[in-house]
Amino acid sequence: MMMRISELKKAIVILGSTGSIGRNTLEIIRHHPDKFKILALTAGKNTALLSEQIKEFHPLMVAVEAEKEAEKLRREFSRYGVKVLSGGNGLETVASLKQADLVVSAITGIAGLRPTYVALEQGIDVALANKESMVVAGSFLKKIAARTGARIIPVDSEHSGVFQCLNGRKKRSISRIFLTASGGPFLKIPIKELAEKSLADALQHPRWKMGKKITIDSATLMNKGLELIEARWLFDLKPSELQVIIHPQSIVHALVEFKDGSILAQLSQTDMRIPIQYALSYPERLSSPLPALDLTSVQNLEFYPVDEKRYPLFNLARRVLEAQPSFSVVLNAANEIAVEAFLEEKISFGQIYSVVDHCLQEHRVVRLSCLEDVFILDEEVRNQARQYLKLKGKEK
Ligand SMILES: NC(=O)c1ccc[n+]([C@@H]2O[C@H](COP(=O)([O-])OP(=O)(O)OC[C@H]3O[C@@H](n4cnc5c(N)ncnc54)[C@H](OP(=O)(O)O)[C@@H]3O)[C@@H](O)[C@H]2O)c1
Structure with a gap:
């Protein structure tokens, strides 16, 4: 039977399309128009950017936080057949669209939990960026995914790294997993100066361009603590099997140590488009919009233990893991x-x-x-x- 090209495209829903992960996901989709199509998008407050995205990607459905903003979008886009919803119910309707092949969960914080859950409940694969969902409700998300057969594919670069190194290998062959952390903007600042660091200083991440909440979490290293808890649920590991190491270059994203002492590592450019594209195309690998990583230009790869006096929030998170x-x-x-x-x-x-x-x-x-x-x-x-x-x- 002949198949039309459009039938081969994965239908993607992006929850949080106006954010940093959302915009990077759209860049990947722009780069591979023959592989992916947008089914639905959601935004919080940035309806101006969402309007632009509707014009470019022609979703069937969108959702925003406030009904007043939804009403404005309806006036502009209803005649083009775009259904505009609002609030929590709107998010859930978008997340559970039966025609979706993959939901990209990229809302910040616990606001992303319910839509992530309903997508899995419908048996739809989820590309998970919203780590907070896994942190607070990992067991429920894993259980519902197991019941419906939906897959949870990590987007976080470290978890994507682990996922790629594991590549279906048996859990019993692993001895430890290392997540790397750049150390954020305060890696080398005297500890006694940290408490009074300004917002502008904390937002200056040396390696990654991200939304504001995760950038602050990276400065405190809470982000890495949340990632440890996320990894525990995602990969079904014990706290003793999970470790964080400081790696200021952010080239190695994760390492998996096996029982026989071998370590596999995942390396790539410091750019979220790489793990996002892998989550979209998994298990296939597509050509990247980025230049290849030039290993000869990477002068050195350093690894240090985490100084928990510098990052007391990481210490709290590590204790919470247990x-x-x-x-x-x-x-x-x-x-x-x-x-x-x-x-x-x-x-x-x-x-x-x-x-x-x-x-x-x-x-x-x-x-x-x-x-x-x-x-x-x-x-x-x-x-x-x-x-x-x-x-x-x-x-x-
Ligand atoms: N950025 C990264 O590189 C990165 C890397 C790994 C993991 N993550 C994780 O990915 C998630 C998103 O991060 P981000 O950096 O992309 O954040 P961001 O830039 O702040 O974007 C957040 C998105 O969620 C929407 N949103 C926020 N609160 C909402 C609510 N109550 N209801 C509906 N929509 C809401 C925002 O809409 P508006 O902007 O329209 O208000 C925006 O589209 C976080 O869980 C983060 O930890 C991010």
Whole structure:
């Protein structure tokens, strides 16, 4: 039977198309118009950019956060057959489109959890950038994916590196997995100066261009702590099998050590388009829009242990990795509130740690038996973190 070209294209939904991962995903799709087509897109507040994306990629459906903004888009695009939705229900409808071959989950924070879950529930493969979902609800996401047969393909460069090194190898052959960390902008700053570092300083990541939340998480190294918890669920590993090492060049993204002492590493340019493209095309490999990595121009590859005095939030996250899952929900929620406050310049860099530490100290283990339990605990911790910030504000 003859197949039309369009039937060979993967139909892609991007949750968070206006963000850093979303825009990079669209670049890959632009580069491979014969391989992928856009089925639906979602944005939060940046409806101006979403309008541009609708004009270029002709999605069947889009969703935005606010109904007022959705109404404006409807006036502009309904006549072209674009369905415009809003709010949480809108996101879930887009995420569960039956015609989708792959949902790219690229919303920041816990806002990405429900749509990621419903995509997997529908049996749709998910390219997962939204690490916070895996951190707070890893067991539920893995369970639903196992039930429906949907695949979770990592987008985070380190997890993509592990995924590529493992390439289906048996878990029992692995002894350890190393995730690399650049160390962020404060790798060499005297530790006593860290607490007062400004927002502008913290946003200057030396290697990666990313959204603001993850850039701050990289400066505190919380990002790597979240990635350890993400890796635990993604690859079904014990905490003792997971390690982070500082690698300032960000060329080696992950290493897998096997029982026989061999180590496989994944190297590539420091550019998210590489892991994004692999997640889109998996298991196929396509030509890259980027120039090849010139190994002779990489002068050296350095690896150091993490100094947890420099990165106390990483120390908290590493301890949470070994604790009951409800601690991961607390870690993530408190961190989201603290980073939001730092981005709004309401607290200092050092206070991000105080907020997260306070919420973890206050927490008593809760049994999480369903996704709703995660949302309830998440909301409680957010309120607690906001309350703590209010009290600290009054003490000034
Ligand atoms: N950037 C990277 O290189 C990178 C690497 C690895 C993993 N990740 C992970 O990928 C995720 C996205 O990161 P990013 O850097 O792309 O973030 P970003 O640039 O801040 O983009 C976030 C996206 O999510 C949308 N969004 C935010 N809150 C929303 C809400 N409440 N409802 C609906 N949409 C919402 C934003 O919409 P508007 O902008 O329209 O408001 C935007 O499209 C994060 O979980 C991050 O940890 C990112």
